[in-house]
Amino acid sequence: MPTPSVVQAPTTYNYVSSLDLVQNLHKPEIDSEFVRRYGDQNITGFMEMQGYMNPVSAIEYSHYEDDWLHETVKVASQSGAGGSGEVTFVINTTPPSNVFTTNAPNSPYISTATESFVTPRVQDIVMFSDRTLGLVTAVDPATPNFVVYPLDAGTAIPTTSTADEIVIIGNAHAEQSGQPNSRNGRVNLYTNNLMIKKSTNTVSGTEAGVQTWIEVPDKNGRMGYLWYFESGYQEYRRFMNECEMTMLLGEKITNTGLANLAGQETVTVTEGLLPFIENNGNTVGYSSITGFTLADLDNAVKTLDREKGAKENTIWAGINLSLGMDDTFMNLMQDGAISYGAFSGSQEKAIDLQFSSFKRGNYQFHKKTYDLFNDQKTLGAVGQEFPDIAMVIPVGNVAEGKTKMMVPSLRMNYLEGKGNGYSRDMEEWLTGGANGVYNTATDEINMHYRAHRGFEGFAGNRFLKFAKQ
Helix, strand or coil, rough: CCCCCCCCCCCCCCCCCCHHHHCCCCCCCCCCCCCCCCCCCCCCCCCHCCEEEEEEECCEEEEEECCCCCCEEEEEEEEECCCCCCCCECCCCHHHHHHHHEECCCCCCCCCCEEEEEECCCCCCEEECCEEEEEEEEEEEECCCCCHHHHHHCCCCCCCCCCCCCCEEEECCEEECCCCCCCCCEEEEEHHHEEEEEEEEEEEECCCCCCCCCCCCCCCCCCCCCCHHHHHHHHHHHHHHHHHHHHHCCCCCCCCHHCCCCCCCCCCCCCCCCHHHHHHHHEEEEEEEEEEHHHHHHHHHHHHCCCCCCCCCCCCCCCHHHHHHHHHHHHHHHHHCCCCCCCCCCCCCCCCCCCEEEEEECCCEEEEECCHHHCCCCCCCCCCCCCCCEEEEEEEEEEEEECEEEEEEEEEEEEEEECCCCCCEEEEEEEECCCCCCCCCCCCEEEEEEEEEEECCCCHHHHHHEEEC
C-alpha cells in the first residue's frame, strides 16, 4: 500500500498521485463490441441448401436407380474373311467392359454366382464406328462370341479395336419366324450410412458468473457480458462446420485394421458429396498451365449431355477457379458484339467483373464461390486442392421408384425413431453442477452437441467435378 501524503507529487497523470488510484479509479475505455476479424467463420449451409433433411429409421439406407435402356458391345478380338464374308467377334469379358450382372444366389433357391456379358442377339442389326451395318447370324454365350455379316455386299466389316463400341440399332426377322430371346434391364443399388458427430464445451461455475467488458452472443442470439456465451457459441459453430465438412468429404471405412481396434468396431463414416461425385459422377480436367478455358466448359457440357445431365446446374467453385472462369468469360466478351461492363446509364459507374450465370449449348450454369473451399484453416489450407476445383450440382428433381416420387439430387438423412418422435438430427443438452444445471457434483457446465447424419446422392451421372491437372 502506498504511504498517504498531503503533498501532491507529480506523476504521469500529474493529478492522481496514488498508484492504486491510477490503476483503479480511472475507468478504462474498452469498446463493448467484440470485433470478429475473420467474420462469423460459419462455413455451413451449402448441404442443407442443396438438398433437404430427411428422417430415416436405420443407420444404413439404400435406394435403387435405373440403368441405361441400351447397351453397347465391346470386343476383345475378331477373325474371319474380308469383303462381304462373315466376321466372328470375341466379347471383351474384362470388367468393367460388357459385364452386365452377377447372378448371385437368390433365397430360397440354390445357384452358383455367374457373370453375364453384353452380347447382341441373333438377328440384331449392329453398327460399327464407320457406320457399317451388320446382321448378327449366330451367338455363342459360352465363349462368348458372335458372328456378323455386312448388310451391304460392297462394304466389309471394319477392324474394331478394344476401345470401340458397337451399337445395336434394332433387328430384322424372316416371315413366320419365332421371337428373339428376352432382354432384361438392370438396376443400380446405392447404399450409404449415417455417422455420429459429437462435441462438448465446458465452462467452470466461476467463469459462468464473471462479467467481461465486451458483450457477446450465445448460439441463440442472447447477448451478455459473459465469456462463456462466446465460448459455447464458438464450439457450436465449429461443430456445425465439421458436420458440413464430413457430409462433403466423408469416406466409408473399409480398413479392416480399424475393426480390430477396441472401441472402433461400430464406427461408421458416411460417403460425402465429393467422393460420391468422384466415384459415381464425371470429372473434367483443365490445364494448370493455360488455366480454365472455353474448351473445358465445352467438355463439361458434352459430358453432361452424354450422361443425360440436367439442363440447369450450379457450380460451387474454389476462389482460384472461380476467378479463372471470370477471366475466361471477360476475355471472350472483349471482342464480342456487346460491351462488357456496360453501365446502363447508371450514375454509379460500378463495373461488374464477375459472371454469376452463363449458358452454353442449352446448358445453364449458376456460379458460386464456395467459402469452405477457401477457408485457410480448413479446406483452403496450404497444399489442398480445393481452391482450384469446382463441383457441378444439378438443379431440379428426378423421379424415383414406381410411384414416380420426385426427389432432389441430394439430401441429408438423419436418424429418427418412427412413432416416438425422437430425432437425432441435432441434439443439445447440459450437464454439470452450476448455474441452474445440477445433475452432477462438479462445479461446471458442459454444453453437449450431437448429430446422427448421413449424405445421400441420386443419379451420380448428373454431377461433375472440375479439377486442375
